[in-house]
Amino acid sequence: MAKQNTVFKDAFNRCLKLLAETSSLPSEPELGATLGVSRTTIRAILTRMEELQLLTWDKRAKVVLRQPKPEDYYPAEETDSLSDIIERSFMRRILAGGAEPGMQINELELARDIGTGTTSVREFLIRFSRFGLIEKRPNSHWILKGFTREFALELTEVREMFELRSAASFAALAPEHPAWADLDRIEALHHEILGDIDNRYKEFSELDERFHLLVHTSSSNRFIVDFYDIITIVFHYHYQWNKTNARERNARALEEHLDYIAALRSRDPARVEAACRRHLKSARETLLQSIQ
Amino acid sequence: MAKQNTVFKDAFNRCLKLLAETSSLPSEPELGATLGVSRTTIRAILTRMEELQLLTWDKRAKVVLRQPKPEDYYPAEETDSLSDIIERSFMRRILAGGAEPGMQINELELARDIGTGTTSVREFLIRFSRFGLIEKRPNSHWILKGFTREFALELTEVREMFELRSAASFAALAPEHPAWADLDRIEALHHEILGDIDNRYKEFSELDERFHLLVHTSSSNRFIVDFYDIITIVFHYHYQWNKTNARERNARALEEHLDYIAALRSRDPARVEAACRRHLKSARETLLQSIQ
DNA sequence: TTTTTGTCTTTTATCCACAATAGACAGTTT
DNA sequence: AAACTGTCTATTGTGGATAAAAGACAAAAA
Numbered sequence: 001m002a003k004q005n006t007v008f009k010d011a012f013n014r015c016l017k018l019l020a021e022t023s024s025l026p027s028e029p030e031l032g033a034t035l036g037v038s039r040t041t042i043r044a045i046l047t048r049m050e051e052l053q054l055l056t057w058d059k060r061a062k063v064v065l066r067q068p069k070p071e072d073y074y075p076a077e078e079t080d081s082l083s084d085i086i087e088r089s090f091m092r093r094i095l096a097g098g099a100e101p102g103m104q105i106n107e108l109e110l111a112r113d114i115g116t117g118t119t120s121v122r123e124f125l126i127r128f129s130r131f132g133l134i135e136k137r138p139n140s141h142w143i144l145k146g147f148t149r150e151f152a153l154e155l156t157e158v159r160e161m162f163e164l165r166s167a168a169s170f171a172a173l174a175p176e177h178p179a180w181a182d183l184d185r186i187e188a189l190h191h192e193i194l195g196d197i198d199n200r201y202k203e204f205s206e207l208d209e210r211f212h213l214l215v216h217t218s219s220s221n222r223f224i225v226d227f228y229d230i231i232t233i234v235f236h237y238h239y240q241w242n243k244t245n246a247r248e249r250n251a252r253a254l255e256e257h258l259d260y261i262a263a264l265r266s267r268d269p270a271r272v273e274a275a276c277r278r279h280l281k282s283a284r285e286t287l288l289q290s291i292q
Numbered sequence: 293m294a295k296q297n298t299v300f301k302d303a304f305n306r307c308l309k310l311l312a313e314t315s316s317l318p319s320e321p322e323l324g325a326t327l328g329v330s331r332t333t334i335r336a337i338l339t340r341m342e343e344l345q346l347l348t349w350d351k352r353a354k355v356v357l358r359q360p361k362p363e364d365y366y367p368a369e370e371t372d373s374l375s376d377i378i379e380r381s382f383m384r385r386i387l388a389g390g391a392e393p394g395m396q397i398n399e400l401e402l403a404r405d406i407g408t409g410t411t412s413v414r415e416f417l418i419r420f421s422r423f424g425l426i427e428k429r430p431n432s433h434w435i436l437k438g439f440t441r442e443f444a445l446e447l448t449e450v451r452e453m454f455e456l457r458s459a460a461s462f463a464a465l466a467p468e469h470p471a472w473a474d475l476d477r478i479e480a481l482h483h484e485i486l487g488d489i490d491n492r493y494k495e496f497s498e499l500d501e502r503f504h505l506l507v508h509t510s511s512s513n514r515f516i517v518d519f520y521d522i523i524t525i526v527f528h529y530h531y532q533w534n535k536t537n538a539r540e541r542n543a544r545a546l547e548e549h550l551d552y553i554a555a556l557r558s559r560d561p562a563r564v565e566a567a568c569r570r571h572l573k574s575a576r577e578t579l580l581q582s583i584q
Numbered sequence: 585t586t587t588t589t590g591t592c593t594t595t596t597a598t599c600c601a602c603a604a605t606a607g608a609c610a611g612t613t614t
Numbered sequence: 615a616a617a618c619t620g621t622c623t624a625t626t627g628t629g630g631a632t633a634a635a636a637g638a639c640a641a642a643a644a
Contacts, residue, residue, distance in 0.1 A: 003598055122415070161454075224446075293603065295602080296628080432636060432637090
């Protein structure tokens with residue numbers, strides 16, 4: 001097959017949820033805007049819905065006939081884009097499987113393993129190479145540089161440089177800048193999660209990403225913001241892998257965040273720097289600890 | 293054709309130069325190591341040389357029959373790898389041609405224009421995207437973000453952060469570290485070029501890259517070193533494009549480098565920082581000036 | 585006039601095929 | 615024994631084909 005229709009399937013599933021809430025659907029362009037797909041895809045969705053007798057569709061009239069049933073949805077594993085699948089397989093191999101630094105990575109073998117063509121694997125590896133974990137030998141294989149202590153130290157060194165600078169710009173933002181409102185919402189979520197930490201500590205990872213990304217964004221520097229992708233992917237897979245003491249670690253990080261947020265609000269550069277450094281230091285220690 | 297044999301042609305040309313200097317060639321593995329290619333390619337080269345009656349080849353005996361003539365060489369344009377060709381075409385389009393920020397980039401059109409397949413163009417764009425000049429809309433086109441003033445400012449901001457830190461580490465290197473010897477050679481070249489600036493000012497660009505890369509390398513941080521690629525490519529194409537006052541600009545930069553080098557030698561952090569800042573400031577001004 | 589729909593074209597994502605290149609291994613030479 | 619060559623296999627780089635998805639444009643409806 002030339003192209004997976006995951007965009008269609010995913011949009012179809014999301015459209016089913018919309019359908020559950022109304023008795024008729026809006027115009028094709030409007031649906032497209034809502035679901036973030038083109039009209040071509042919308043029309044394919046409507047056609048499929050008609051087939052399933054979920055609605056009648058005649059030009060503008062889209063009348064809902066019945067509520068969607070669980071079997072109307074496409075299974076979740078069919079809605080993941082190929083690049084997501086490749087990313088997950090690859091990260092599992094290099095993080096979980098005993099992947100030694102220096103190991104060779106073979107495009108063909110990886111592709112066979114995942115059950116996909118080589119082109120997609122190749123493109124993934126090229127994209128992934130900017131994270132500094134693999135390196136290409138032209139006309140030959142890739143080399144795994146490995147998720148080592150050095151990697152973590154180099155990553156955190158740059159992260160700290162960037163975040164200190166971003167935090168300083170954040171504190172200097174005009175009071176009417178929308179970032180302050182985002183910060184309010186994020187702070188409120190911190191309190192919520194801390195209030196029910198035993199049950200909700202797992203939500204930290206996502207909140208952490210949101211918070212730090214907000215800080216980095218205020219640098220208004222594409223290189224700084226883009227770099228945060230590396231942090232995100234490393235921490236994302238890392239949290240999945242290393243779960244020891246997650247509750248305590250997250251509770252502590254939440255407290256540090258609150259301190260950091262208060263410092264940002266004070267707009268006092270020295271205080272911002274101190275709070276930021278304190279949090280980054282403990283984030284680095286957590287990461288290093290989990291490496292060996 | 294499935295794959296261009298540019299590796300063969302380029303290695304063949306380089307092997308001709310080796311051949312001009314001796315009466316017989318070394319073993320296949322040794323030749324391979326010298327030219328940086330596999331034995332398969334070496335054997336293809338030897339076969340071709342036999343065909344051209346440049347040598348007789350029987351197992352270990354490779355006797356040179358005659359000196360290579362100019363027509364024995366493959367033309368230079370056939371030895372460039374496809375990705376280099378694509379890079380050049382692309383940079384010409386976006387730097388020289390009236391490429392407005394926000395413009396759409398079309399893989400198919402670009403491929404037709406360059407006379408190549410879409411796969412190669414696509415892979416180039418993915419690799420190139422880390423330079424922050426283009427951005428992908430999934431399932432759709434790329435957007436040119438443009439070589440704008442903001443781009444230059446964001447680039448130099450990060451560059452300055454990284455270089456200040458690298459310069460500080462450089463000054464702290466042990467005296468026996470090989471980087472000091474590299475620095476000596478680079479400094480000597482500075483004096484040579486300055487001594488004949490009217491004729492040799494064009495050599496600055498390459499020397500500049502070598503010097504700054506040496507400094508960045510001493511950070512021992514892959515992200516900092518990798519980032520220097522972006523600087524390199526931007527300045528590389530930029531110098532080709534903007535040549536006004538090149539002689540004066542380069543002379544001034546060479547003087548600043550010498551000052552910077554002396555500061556590194558002094559190992560005095562304050563002096564290093566001052567010299568580094570001074571040079572980076574003028575480098576930034578030069579870049580910004582040439583943008584509009 | 586503005587938005588929507590029907591229809592059609594273009595482009596992207598992906599697989600596959602094949603030449604170029606790398607690399608493995610056994611036998612041969614020094 | 616160590617290095618080299620002959621031969622063979624495996625992998626990479628690249629063009630081409632095709633379904634999915636985007637998007638252009640005119641006709642139709644509000």
